[in-house]
Amino acid sequence: MNAPNRYELFVLDEGEKPVEVSEDTKIPNAATIKILKQDHTLGNMIRAQLLAMPQVLFAGYKVPHPLHPYFLVKIQTDGTVTPAAVLEQACTKLIGTLSSLEAKFKREFSFKDVEGPAVEDPYGTNASGTAWGTGTRDYMDF
Amino acid sequence: MxxxxxxxxxxxxxxxxxxxxxxxxxxxxxxxxxxxxxxxxxxIPTVAIDMVEVETNTSVLPDEFIAHRLGMIPLVSNNCDEAMRYSRDCTCLSSCQNCSIELSLNVACSESRTMDITSDHLEVILHGGHGWKEDVEDGEEMSKRVPNFGHPVGKGDPDVPPVLICKIRKGQELRLRCIAKKGIAKEHAKWSPCSAVSFEYDxxxxxxxxxxxxxxxxxxxxxxxxxxxxxxxxxxxxxxxxxxxxxxxxxxxxxxxxxxxxxxxxxxxAELQTKLANLILGLKSQPGDLDGFPGADQVGQQQPNGTNGAAPSGGWGGGGGGWGGASASPGAWGGATGAPATGAWSASPGSNTAGGWGAPTPGAAGWGTSPGAGSAGGAAAWSPQQGGSWGNTSPSHASGWNV
CATH class of the missing domain: 3.30.1360.10 (RNA polymerase, RBP11-like subunit)
Known part of the structure; x- marks a missing residue:
């Protein structure tokens, strides 16, 4: 079979650059940034963060083909910063948000104790949880 | 916003x-x-059964059916980030204790009633029983594992009903071995730690x-x-x-x-932060921006998905992905044999002799198969699927199943 390894969807090839910036020739202060081996998870989050930043005039992302594991972000700024720099700021901001959220989660989890058993009888069979072969047989109650 | x-x-x-x-x-x-x-x-990485070698299957279900079911069984994967390597990043040739977990299932029914084979029958084999694993030193990963790492979830807990794999009647038998590997759900959903995530707003x-x-x-x-x-x-x-x-x-x-x-x-x-940090790193290392990798150490330690995670250990890890990175080209294998591959593997290309692998007596230095010649001897059971360690990606005949 000639199917590519599926991990190639999210692992960079040897020597492959994770990011490629190409400046737009026709629009001022604009660039298209190709981010490899990433998908909507990162793309949409970055797009939203960029739009919230005042220096950004335009930000959009697309995954040109679902079988190609990369996405493009197009950014136009007002000229005070380069598109690449503003993308970096956006990422830094997001990391800040995430780490503060992480701390909050940690605190919340420490307050809560795990209560109760994992699942109360997920198959709805109350009879002997013991496995097979002990007279009463579960899984048969369906 | x-x-x-x-x-x-x-x-x-x-x-x-x-x-x-x-x-x-x-x-x-x-x-x-x-x-x-x-x-x-x-x-999020977890551990799941990825390859199954069926020795005996006289149950009513075909091998691949059972192999697929085995892959879906959740295995305890706590601290999987540090406790296990991706086999594509590992320096071993096909699998070792650092990047895989071996489980075996050996059940026969001798009573005259239907018997359930469940995940409780799966046994983890420490330090590979049949010599199919390579002799590799324990990495630091081993010390970071919880005692029941890789065991089916809920095994030994009477409150957790086991996962039904198959039913057999008198005289039927199921005997197989599995290799569990680390992976993420982008590759196959069996690696997802979540069975459901509900999300609502407004x-x-x-x-x-x-x-x-x-x-x-x-x-x-x-x-x-x-x-x-x-x-x-x-x-x-x-x-x-x-x-x-x-x-x-x-x-x-x-x-x-x-x-x-x-x-x-x-x-x-943490994974989201790693993704973003790698993006920043990638931006900083753009040509024209000469300040190099100022934040190079902020990521790193945990081989984030989506990077050439620095292969753990020297060995061949030189280029990052090391072994796995070499992809499935047959050349990869030949190239490596010259290296420290040791005499243990009589891996001379062309010596297409010994059935090697599944053979009951693994004494004969096993792997006589020539790279690329996927045919191999009779029981080329363990068709390595990723990592391309054999330069042979085709799921082989015989009885090995890629899950």
Whole structure:
């Protein structure tokens, strides 16, 4: 079979650059940034963060083909910063948000104790949880 | 979103159980919350059975059917980030204790009644019984494992009903061996730590992100979700606020038991940060920007998905992905043989002799197969699927199943 390894969807090839910036020739202060081996998870989050930043005039992302594991972000700024720099700021901001959220989660989890058993009888069979072969047989109650 | 710059995100856990957590996330963007959801479902590594060698199967189910079921069984994967390598990053040739876990199943029915084969019958084999594993030193990973790492979830716990694999009658038998590997759910859903993640916002549909079909009366025909008490219902005369943004997100993360809910949430946030940090790193190392890698050490340690995770150890790891990176080209194998591959593998290309692998007497230095010649001897059971260690990606004949 000639199917590519599926991990190639999210692992960079040897020597492959994770990011490629190409400046737009026709629009001022604009660039298209190709981010490899990433998908909507990162793309949409970055797009939203960029739009919230005042220096950004335009930000959009697309995954040109679902079988190609990369996405493009197009950014136009007002000229005070380069598109690449503003993308970096956006990422830094997001990391800040995430780490503060992480701390909050940690605190919340420490307050809560795990209560109760994992699942109360997920198959709805109350009879002997013991496995097979002990007279009463579960899984048969369906 | 403007408001989010001022307001810090907040979180409130409403319910925490052994296998699930229900929480409310506030003051974040919709895209942010959705990325968080996606990363928890698809980017957190766990362990799952990836290859199965069937020795005997006289049950009614065909081998591949059972192999697929085995792959779906959740295995305990706590601290999988550090406790296990990806086999594509490992320096071993096919599998070793650092990058895989061997399990065996050996059940025969001698009574005259139907017998259930369940995940409780799966036994983890420490230090490979039949010499199929390579002699590799224990990496640092081994010390970071919990005692029941790689065991089927709930094994030995009478409160947790086991996973049914197959049923056999008198005289039937199922005997097989499995290799479990680390992976993420982007590769195959069996590696997802979550069995379900529910995600809701705007229970009253104030934002009109959805439209309800109805016959006569929306309110009578559409029950509101249980999250309705968290938000004020809109007044009937309230004008539509088209600038409004969702602010409050209701999550319920339910795991399959391979990881706890807390670990899933925390690892999810960490994974997102790693992704972003790698992006920053990639931007900084752009040509023309000469300041190199100022933050090079901020990521790194945990081989994030999506990078050439520095292969753990020297060996051949030179180029990052090392072995796995070499992909399945037959040349990869030939290239490596010259290297420290040791005499143990009589890997001279062309010596297509010995059936090697599945043979009952593994004494004969096994692997006589020539690279690329996928044919090999009779029982080329373990068709290595990824990593391309044999330069042979085709799931082989005989009885080896890629799950």
């Amino acid at each position: 403007q408001a989010n710059d001022v307001l810090e995100p907040t979180v409130r856990i409403r319910d925490l159980k052994k296998d699930r957590v229900n929480f409310v996330l506030e003051n974040v963007d919709l895209a942010f919350a959705n990325s968080f959801r996606r990363v928890m479902m698809a980017d 229970p009253h549909n104030r934002l009109r992100h959805t439209t309800y079909w109805y016959e006569t009366d929306i309110k009578a025909e559409w029950p509101l979700s249980s999250n309705k008490t968290e938000e004020e219902p809109p007044r009937d005369d309230e004008p539509f606020d088209y600038n409004a943004k969702p602010q409050k997100f209701y999550f319920e993360v339910e795991t399959d038991g391979s990881l706890g809910p807390q670990e899933v949430v925390q690892k999810g946030l």
